[in-house]
Amino acid sequence: MSNYHHGDVRNTLLQQAETILHQEGPGGLTLRRLARLTGISEAAPYRHFDGKDGILAAVAIAAFDRFADRLQQVASQHADHRDRVMALGAAYVGFALDHPQHFRLIFGRERPPLDQYPDLREAADNAFDVLQRAVTAIDRRADMTLTEAATAYNRALAAWSRAHGIATLLIDGMIVPPADQDIEAFILGLLSEDLTAPSA
Amino acid sequence: MSNYHHGDVRNTLLQQAETILHQEGPGGLTLRRLARLTGISEAAPYRHFDGKDGILAAVAIAAFDRFADRLQQVASQHADHRDRVMALGAAYVGFALDHPQHFRLIFGRERPPLDQYPDLREAADNAFDVLQRAVTAIDRRADMTLTEAATAYNRALAAWSRAHGIATLLIDGMIVPPADQDIEAFILGLLSEDLTAPSA
DNA sequence: ACTTATATGTTAACATCATTAACATATAAA
DNA sequence: TTTATATGTTAATGATGTTAACATATAAGT
Numbered sequence: 353m354s355n356y357h358h359g360d361v362r363n364t365l366l367q368q369a370e371t372i373l374h375q376e377g378p379g380g381l382t383l384r385r386l387a388r389l390t391g392i393s394e395a396a397p398y399r400h401f402d403g404k405d406g407i408l409a410a411v412a413i414a415a416f417d418r419f420a421d422r423l424q425q426v427a428s429q430h431a432d433h434r435d436r437v438m439a440l441g442a443a444y445v446g447f448a449l450d451h452p453q454h455f456r457l458i459f460g461r462e463r464p465p466l467d468q469y470p471d472l473r474e475a476a477d478n479a480f481d482v483l484q485r486a487v488t489a490i491d492r493r494a495d496m497t498l499t500e501a502a503t504a505y506n507r508a509l510a511a512w513s514r515a516h517g518i519a520t521l522l523i524d525g526m527i528v529p530p531a532d533q534d535i536e537a538f539i540l541g542l543l544s545e546d547l548t549a550p551s552a
Numbered sequence: 553m554s555n556y557h558h559g560d561v562r563n564t565l566l567q568q569a570e571t572i573l574h575q576e577g578p579g580g581l582t583l584r585r586l587a588r589l590t591g592i593s594e595a596a597p598y599r600h601f602d603g604k605d606g607i608l609a610a611v612a613i614a615a616f617d618r619f620a621d622r623l624q625q626v627a628s629q630h631a632d633h634r635d636r637v638m639a640l641g642a643a644y645v646g647f648a649l650d651h652p653q654h655f656r657l658i659f660g661r662e663r664p665p666l667d668q669y670p671d672l673r674e675a676a677d678n679a680f681d682v683l684q685r686a687v688t689a690i691d692r693r694a695d696m697t698l699t700e701a702a703t704a705y706n707r708a709l710a711a712w713s714r715a716h717g718i719a720t721l722l723i724d725g726m727i728v729p730p731a732d733q734d735i736e737a738f739i740l741g742l743l744s745e746d747l748t749a750p751s752a
Numbered sequence: 753a754c755t756t757a758t759a760t761g762t763t764a765a766c767a768t769c770a771t772t773a774a775c776a777t778a779t780a781a782a
Numbered sequence: 783t784t785t786a787t788a789t790g791t792t793a794a795t796g797a798t799g800t801t802a803a804c805a806t807a808t809a810a811g812t
Binding site for chain 2: 437
Binding site for chain 2: 788789790792
């Protein structure tokens with residue numbers, strides 16, 4: 353008799369986890385609920401994952417991968433350096449707005465510790481590599497001085513933290529985009545604002 | 553017989569909560585543990601707070617107030633607008649580095665909902681008002697056009713999201729400040745980096 | 753084909769958590 | 783002194799993550 357789900361229990365659990373995460377955030381995600389939805393006993397998930405953190409890690413890896421894919425695709429569509437940095441920033445914030453729960457999962461506190469899940473660390477590193485390569489690409493010249501290289505790196509960090517701050521404040525509702533303006537334009541405006549220029 | 557703690561149970565609970573929050577973050581903060589540390593039964597905290605969220609709200613209010621005070625003090629020490637914006641950004645990030653758990657509490661997901669705790673909302677609004685007033689102060693002129701006012705507001709948002717992004721990425725360990733450089737200088741560099749300028 | 757090992761499943765239990773109900777007593781007010 | 787309020791207790795409820803002990807299906811080895 354084949355009461356076994358064979359290989360699909362793992363995938364079913366992951367899909368249910370994705371659904372709950374999307375609808376209610378990490379708070380509503382409990383192992384017992386996942387087991388109930390999948391139609392297995394409450395201890396069964398432990399045969400497929402390393403407890404709750406194991407499931408969260410798997411979901412986070414998928415989220416990191418989709419994030420990286422989106423960034424990579426946007427980066428490849430812009431040849432000009434400045435265009436690319438701006439488009440990347442917009443894509444970064446766009447991902448956060450489209451998938452706020454995934455964004456929170458991969459950057460928030462319920463993300464399992466990277467040093468306990470090597471695959472998760474790899475997925476995270478990969479996403480940030482995509483980002484950093486795209487931002488610093490044009491500055492990667494052989495005849496670069498050390499300070500020039502440091503400047504390029506700092507630029508990447510600055511661009512990253514800018515996008516990250518906007519994304520975080522937006523999905524937490526602390527910044528509300530103006531209703532009369534295109535959101536994309538609003539984001540690009542915030543990204544490119546030059547604080548060093550004289551005011552008015 | 554005076555077995556009662558009188559008025560100090562509430563304060564003791566809050567202090568224990570602060571201590572645990574500081575040492576372990578919100579994850580280690582449980583009502584039962586607070587009760588144990590304070591030497592009262594597990595149901596007693598409910599006589600002083602509206603459950604766990606009530607305690608978290610009280611701690612968050614105190615954190616917001618300290619945050620606002622620090623920003624206010626820094627803002628008052630700089631007359632020049634650009635200096636003030638930069639100093640505020642550094643203070644913002646500095647607070648996050650000095651009190652990462654408090655920073656996470658007031659901006660993170662375990663912060664109780666603002667609309668259920670009016671005092672918490674007030675504390676939050678106050679902190680952001682300090683920030684926004686300081687950043688836009690010099691641009692608050694009577695003869696300002698609408699677009700000029702919008703630009704000033706956008707500048708405030710840009711400065712805020714910049715500081716917020718740097719703070720978040722730093723306390724999450726996603727950005728590691730260079731060991732050979734002063735952290736303050738590193739932060740100021742990131743804040744003032746102009747992405748619109750030509751590279752190299 | 754038979755035996756064995758591994759993968760997958762189950763039920764039951766444990767410890768912890770937030771919260772509430774029912775009850776008790778200290779302090780303050782009338 | 784009586785009464786009301788504030789503060790405390792114990793016990794219970796229902797949820798959670800996790801593990802142990804046990805059962806069976808599939809795969810592997812001989």
